[in-house]
Amino acid sequence: MRVRARLVPFVALGLAAASLACTRPPEATRGGAAAPPRRLAVMAPAAAETLALLGESARIVAIGDFVEPPAGRSLPRLGAYDAPSAEALVALRVELLLTSASAAGSAERAALERLGIRVLAVDTATFAGTLDAIVEIGRAVGRLDAARELVASIERRIEQVRATAAALARRRVLVVVGRDPLFVAGPGSHLDELVTLAGGTNVAADALASYAMVSLEAMLERRPEVILDSADNRATGPFGAILGEWGRWPFLPAVAEHRVFHLEPSRLLIPGPRLGEMAERMGRLLHPEAFGAPRADDYAPAAPPAPGGGR
């Protein structure tokens, strides 16, 4: 009897281990589920814009803190991080989570997959990645052809800008994304690509990162001819063709020729399906003589339309 008593814990452990090994993942992640997801949670603003352009906003049931709710609807918020709480997602019966690709959230994402919630993490940082993301989102919601057409039209607009700018003399451009300390758009950022294709040279092209902290005097030494300042994160501005703090340095060509623009961050900083629009905007800011003068909505979004309209 004593011998058998001692065996009990081992048998119990063995049974527990066996039961764990036999655990099967929930139905939804075993592939083969053909129907596109009908309940979406969106953490990345660019993904929300893509869904709106594909006409699929109605499927969104929850959004992250930085996402604008589709016109007129009030949706539950999921927080600011790239991987929101699993409990909230399960409670809302979310089937697909659209978020930005980042290494930090990968552990939580694996946990979500085990709960049967598909996660699509898209590149929202680079130029090429943004266009690929549109196609991936289109495929995930079953609107692949529409997504491909959308990407094609964006690429046409970009090529148009590139062609117009090809013959123009390059202007030296500084794109500021943060002040105190000074943060600028460096190599590899979508802003750097926009500057290049619209007829400019990024003065911070040798910075250490795509969003880099740099020394002010180094940027001043390079005598930028255009300064795009999106450092003011508050919605109040002021935005427009104003000198602001850059007026302290009258020896800069950008200041002397009044090519300093303060832009609301959504105008250029967040890549997404509006890349074509951003390319044209960059053209107007860098070379108004070829693309036309900058418009009011190049500095800040136009006032929202009266309620009752919209998608």
Next chain:
Amino acid sequence: MTSGSPLARRLALWIPALASVLLATALVALATGAARLDLGSLLGGGLDAGARAILFDLRLPRVLAAAALGGLLSVAGVGFQAILRNPLADPYVLGVAGGASLGGVAALVAGAPAVLVPLAAFAGALAALAAIERLAAVGGRLSIYSLLLTGAIFNAFSGALIYFLQSVASREQLQSIVFYLMGRVPAARGTTLALLGGSGLVVTLAYFASGRAFNALSLGEEGAAQLGVDVERLKRRTFLLGSLATALAVSAAGMIGFVGLVVPHLLRLALGPDHRILVPTAFLGGGAFLVAADLGARTLVAPGELPVGVVTAILGGPFFLLLLRRKRGSEHDR
């Protein structure tokens, strides 16, 4: 000062020596930076507007601020090491810096305009100072043991609140907070510079006057009292002045680490433990140290910039260890 002559000779040697080091470092720092300035033309009077702006509007205020901050933090460090009689003491250990950081971070998260952040930090520091002094007083006496404990707990508490504020901050605010906490030498305008430099001089003079008392204090509080030192008054005055100095420094520049810890030790290893020598040389040497560190921060990864606290740690740590080993080694040989 009855032992005037040898002291006066040593002061007459070391103060000009360190002042020259500070001046030389400052000149190199003015001449060097991420932008290449043709200073030969400065002497010929023909510097263009851009180079003039970089030199006088960017580099000069920053070098002056670094000199003032370095001096302030180092002198405060000497004072704290004297009254706490602990080699690990630095200006941040007693909790005032935690209060200052908390005030600054709270202002950043509340979205206050940039000019209010140092004021909020200073207010936080004063609140912390009042609380710590009240909590650490035991029967009217300022107990060193209580001071250290209260300070440590206060720093931990402020740290926890700062983490909480970081967790509710937006992404852009988070970036500002991280760099604020890492510490940066500001390109300070006139009033800030006057404030930092002026208080540095005041603290240096006050601590210099207490120099003999500090020397006596190294024998222990009873030993010093037997030599006629009013220990309570000395502790309280040193604590208050040092904390105010730290509050000013952290409000202006965030938590630049290592300066207040390493510079007093370096000078003590090189010049001996007499506080009448240490105090003025720490003011000058600390200034030179931070000017050099800020120069590194501005140039090592040009056109990028490093937070200056990174450079002070990289400069100060290994050099200090090296000096310590050589001193220890020479002691073993005797």
